Amino acid sequence: MLKAANLTHAYAPGAPVLRGISLTLEAGTILYLLGRNGCGKTTLMNCLSGILRPDEGTITFNDKDIHAYTPTERAQRIGMIPQIHTPAFAYTVREMVLMGRAPHLALFGSPRAVDYEIADQALASVGLTSYRDRPYTQLSGGERQLVLIARGLAQQCTVLLMDEPDAHLDLNNQQRVMEIVAHLAEQGLSFVVSSHVPNNALVYAHQVLLMKAGRALALGDPSQVLTEALLSAAYDMDAEIVYAMDGETMVPRAIVPRNGRR
């Protein structure tokens, strides 16, 4: 569905931020991007969303270059769920979700009854129906993230790019957000999730792209990518994986620094 091949990009000549990244996103899967600050995750996300054109390489959606679509057509297929933020104006939750309808409306158009219906359904599927008329600016971080997910749903695209959905959220809200994402993936949506919480990748990722200095260190099944050797290399530290018994089998449960203080 969404394919990137040999993406290379540099903001300044001679200092590439992406060096030959390739990936394939299948329907109904969650792809995690992991790596240190400055490894190129955000640049890669901006390329995938069409905000940025890579210097080299191609990104295709259903075998058609994403820049061959008009911006509106692209936004009907690939959506971005930004990090939680505070907009300049105190829009209500419903007004915020309605903005996801933008690529489905004419430039001079305003939302119609059907758009309000879609927005309300999107709000219901993240469990925030009762928040509909509250100002977005007065919600907690977890609730804001859910509203932004609802906006992505109202956009009705097949691929959603999530920029650090677990940033600034407590443990409970990280789980609440990611359970909803996992549930939506089961229904066929695809997600690219950039994150600084590898533990969430252990639980929710179908595929992991581990990046280092603009390169793909490893790409594949979490069991093959989330290893002590690869994580240690990616994060420039000694990483240890803690296992726990799940019935009869040992499963990886947490990634921690090996020599951390107690």
Next chain:
Amino acid sequence: MRVLRLRGLRRSAASTRFPWRDVGYYGLLALPFVLIAVSLTLGLYGISIENVLRALLSPVFPQLADGVSSTELTLVLRIRLPRILSAALIGATLASTGVAFQGIFKNPLVDSNLLGVTSGAGFGAALALLLGGTALLVQGFAFGFGLLAVSLAYAGSRLYSTAPMIVLTLMGILIGSFFASLTSLMKYVADPLNTLPAITFWLLGGLTGVTWNSIPMLALFAVAGSIFFWLVRWRLNILSLGDAEATTLGMNPNRLKLVVIVCATLMTAAAVAVGGVIGWIGLVIPHAGRMLVGPDHKRLVPASLALGASFLLLIDNISRTLLPAEVPLGILTGLVGVPLLVVLLRRSRTGW
């Protein structure tokens, strides 16, 4: 069971509640038209509403002019009507361009003078007055220099291309202060007995000398611009989220922002050229609008058009009827507007 039924009742009662918000909104949109009619009857020379209506319709139905004195006809059609129309158009222009600028610059503390249009227009008018120009020359110079200021700011921002909006804002502030200095120079060299008071009075804003000659250009830009803002009003919500989000929502934010800036600049230059520098409206009426109808531009743009028109009509009525000598509008907007806004602020429940 009892609890469940109670809940059901409450919910249905809430959903069929009388839509006071909608009534208030549409009432607000009708307000300027009511105020225009009322304003025509007001003045040192009292005219009944019947005769005002007769006079208004007399160009189309000449027989209606019977019983209306020629003084009343002249007052209504040649003096009050152009002045009242220009007050409504200028108020609506300043308020709606303020909303548009606050939206696209994601900043509720700016108005359409952000890029220097008013400062440029002020200099143009001062220069024309210094040259002893006619009212029409003053209007033309103000309009031209207003556009020149924003064009210079835009050209300057092209010199540095990676953060266009921030550099554009900075250039606007620089060019604005440059023209403000030039205006001070004009005042410094002006004859203190007649030219200097004329410049000072113009810079404080006023509609005393407005005739039909000033109306066509003002009306053209005000009406065309307002229609454009009305059409793109919901898109202003998206632009206010920032470029990255607007792009992933399928828009070309820079193209629409440029059109909004060009449109708002033409409107503001035309308004300032007729009415002089009338501060406060562009900055504060958008906030009053948000307190009344919320921040959604779908309703905020129409509400601001209506509020701006009504507010400047009210101010101009006070200026020309209540006070023994005409007080410049730029002074009255703040004196009357601040108490009004404080009352609104106490009653409103916006998100911040």
